[in-house]
Amino acid sequence: MxxxxxxxxxxxxxxxxxxxxxxxxxxxxxxxxxxxxxxxxxxxxxxxxxxxxxxxxxxxxxxxxxxxxxxxxxxxxxxxxxxRALFDGNIGRYFINSIIVTVASVIITSLLAAMASYAIARMKWKLSGTMLIVFLLGLMIPMHSTLLPLFIFLKKTQFYNTYAALILPYIGFSLPMAIFVLVGFFGTLPRELEESACLDGANIYQIFARIMLPLIKPAIATISIFTYLSCWNELMFATTFVSKQEYKTLTVGIMGMVGQYATRWGELGAGLVIATLPTVLIYISMSKQVQKSFTTGALKG
Amino acid sequence: MDKVFSDKKAIFLFVFPAFLVFFMIIIVPIFFSAYYSTLDWNGIGEPTFIGIKNYIDLFVNNTDGFTMAIKNSFLVAFFSVFVQVPLALILAIVISKGIKGEGFFRTVYFIPVIISTTVIGQLWMKVYQPKYGMLNKLLDILNLDFLQRNWLATPETALGSAFFVIIWQYIGYHMLLLYSGIKAIPTTIYEAAEVDGASNFQKAMRITIPLIAPMIKVCVTFALIGSLKTFDLIYVLTKGGPIHSTEVPTTLMFSSIFLQNKYGYGSSMAIFIIVECLIFTVFIQKFFKAENITY
Incomplete structure (x- = not known):
């Protein structure tokens, strides 16, 4: 200046x-x-x-x-x-799988986190504080330390080599941050709307679905971006919990492409660009919102 | 009204689904990891209970270079905290003072953060490729041929090359956090300082840095904990090689479990990683007693 x-x-x-x-x-x-x-x-x-x-x-x-x-x-x-990357290199298939896994994880995480955060932030029960602390402890747990037990659990329950093998762990590890952001956001909303709806005879489910859900859209956008990025880019779980070609996601697919296309950089490069395209498009079309979701996550954490 | 908002059944229906997933995916596995870490087990045969022998193998009778891996992860942490965060701080201070193209720089620096580490790793493998890679070609053009080498295949340079990519990818993240912290400082404080004749440097040292101390703490925490958990980039770039020179605890854990089928031993590394992260988090909280500032 x-x-x-x-x-x-x-x-x-x-x-x-x-x-x-x-x-x-x-x-x-x-x-x-x-x-x-x-x-x-x-x-x-x-x-x-x-x-x-x-x-x-x-x-x-x-x-x-x-x-x-x-x-x-x-x-x-x-x-x-x-x-060639899309069809011979199978990137098209991996791309669709990544979309299925990521979209399911984002939607379910948002919904479960919104419900739990609402009960924690707005409803009256003795253990609400404890419950919040338990969820927040999850922020400190590295994914690596759950890798082997989850692998064994998924194998035993037949979830291994399905979309659920990735969706469930992704939801689990996205919930703490999502709940953190949402509980904070609920705290900033005025109580009058809920109270008047209650006086008008709405039940708690109607209050949550009709009044609160529309109000928390900005926070849902924040956690959706965060969850999208961590699921879309995740490698360790994806490479461990899925071994079948039909269910592999992009990160793993690209790792597999490397051997096949060791001397053909053009196709490999194309695969890398395709894998990054959705992220970059999201970033270009709403860079402010993406940056905001990172700073919100950090401030709450 | 209280009756509506303390409806036990509704509370249960709201919280239980999230709690169930969280409990099954995060809480239960930790206890299993702790249990597995006391076993001698290859995943197929009968496990035998061996107490803390795995931990003794890890630290006392170690043969697979676990201490070296810890050292490497500490080095990543060191460079992240003392090189990456300070550089990010300088960038944040410079671009936040209202220069032309502020939004452009902020957006551009942040791009690598959102790209998958797998893609970043593959790309940098090509950058470091000795014959056709970008780096050696650039050195060629700049007449610095003597610096050319096989970056990722030489034990002396592999670790540094991997570190550079880590710093490159996440510097924009720290820059953004610090930038948002700086932007929250009211401009009146700077105006007052300007009236008093403070230089840009003085303003940075006396106003900006003390006021964003809480955000610096967040960055240091993320840099430190993130470094201890480094996995993707090393796994993609070097798989821990050459000759284990870039091994970190997570990559060693992964290969112990899935390549050597040492389920018990690998789990003791998993437990070590949790404990390490918890200790460092508590340590930063104690060391960095930054109060929350209200303007």
Missing amino acids: ENVKNLDEPSISKIKIKHAPRNTKHGMNNIKTYGERVILLLIAVVQVYPLIWLIMFSLKSNQEIFGKDPLALPQNLLWGNYA
């Missing part, structure tokens, strides 16, 4: 120093601003260039990728790489 002010003010000092050497405070500030800008842009390049390089080689032939100049722009855009 300070720099901007200095630049815009048609101040007396500016007139005075018109013929003075350029090495004044004003000039120094300019250099500093430019230097700062260059560094920020450099970091932006470091953050994004690998991703651009990925998109470029996903559209190249092997000849170009392994040729003289692997950093050049693609000569022709080889969309065939994408077709």
Whole structure:
């Protein structure tokens, strides 16, 4: 802000120093601003260039990728790489599986968390505080420490190699954060609406479904983004709890693609881009909301 | 009205489904992990109870480099807390002071955070690829050929190369958290400081950093706990190799259980990871007694 002010003010000092050497405070500030800008842009390049390089080689032939100049722009855009990744590389199948698992996890997590948070935040019972603490303890538990027992449990219950083998654990590990955010959000809502609905003769289920659910939409958006990202990107459970081709999700599918396409970067790159596309589209279309969901999660945690 | 809001049946119906899933997926498995960690079991035959022998094998008679793995995860934690978070703090301070393109930088720095670590790992494997990878090519162009090497296959550089990717991916996350903390500080405080003639550096040191201390604490906690739980990136990039030089406790646990079928021994590592995370969380809470600030 300070720099901007200095630049815009048609101040007396500016007139005075018109013929003075350029090495004044004003000039120094300019250099500093430019230097700062260059560094920020450099970091932006470091953050994004690998991703651009990925998109470029996903559209190249092997000849170009392994040729003289692997950093050049693609000569022709080889969309065939994408077709082969989708159909021969099975990425299409994994993509659908990822969508099924993620969408189910997001919807069920939101619903279960909304119900539990409502009872914890708004209803009157002795153990509500304890229940909240129990759920919040879940935030501290690393997924790794439940890996083997869950694996054995899923095998014994025939859930192994089904969508449920991933959906159930994903819900379990998404609930603590979701409940955290929602209990906080319920706390900010006024009580009058519920009370007047109650006086009008609505029962508790109607109050929850008709009045509270529409009100907590912003918080549901926050936890949906969070849950979407953690399910879509999850690797360890996905690689352990599913071994059948038909149920594999994208992260595991990509790991499998590596062997098959070890010397064909184009197809592999296309697979990586396809796997990232939904996330990037969501981010581009609502980057503010995505960023907000990360900061809300952190503040509550 | 109280009757409606303390309806026992409704409370049960609301809470029970979430609790059941949570209980079956998180709580019960922990007790099972603790139980398995006292067994000698290959997953197929009959398990034998061996008490704390697995833990003795882990720390005293260790043969698979578990202490090395712990050391590596501590190194990740060190770099995250003392390099990643401070860099993120500087970035957050610089872009939050109202420069042109503030939203652009914030959005761009954050992009790697939302991309799957599996994709990031695969991409960086290609970046580090010795012959056709981006990094060695760039070094070539910059006439720094002597720096070229097989980054992930050389034990001396593999760990550093993996660390760089971890820092690269999550720096935007810490930047965003700190940025949102800074944005919550009322501008009147800065205006008052400007009237008093404070420089940008003084404003950062005397106002910004003390006021966002609670957010810095959140970042340090996430960086530390996240490092101790690092798995995906190492698993994708190096699988712990070459010659176990990039092994962390989680990757070692994974290979003990699923490659060597040492269910009991692997479970003792799982228990170690929980205890380690709990200890560090408590430690940060004690060490970083940042009060909540109200403006």
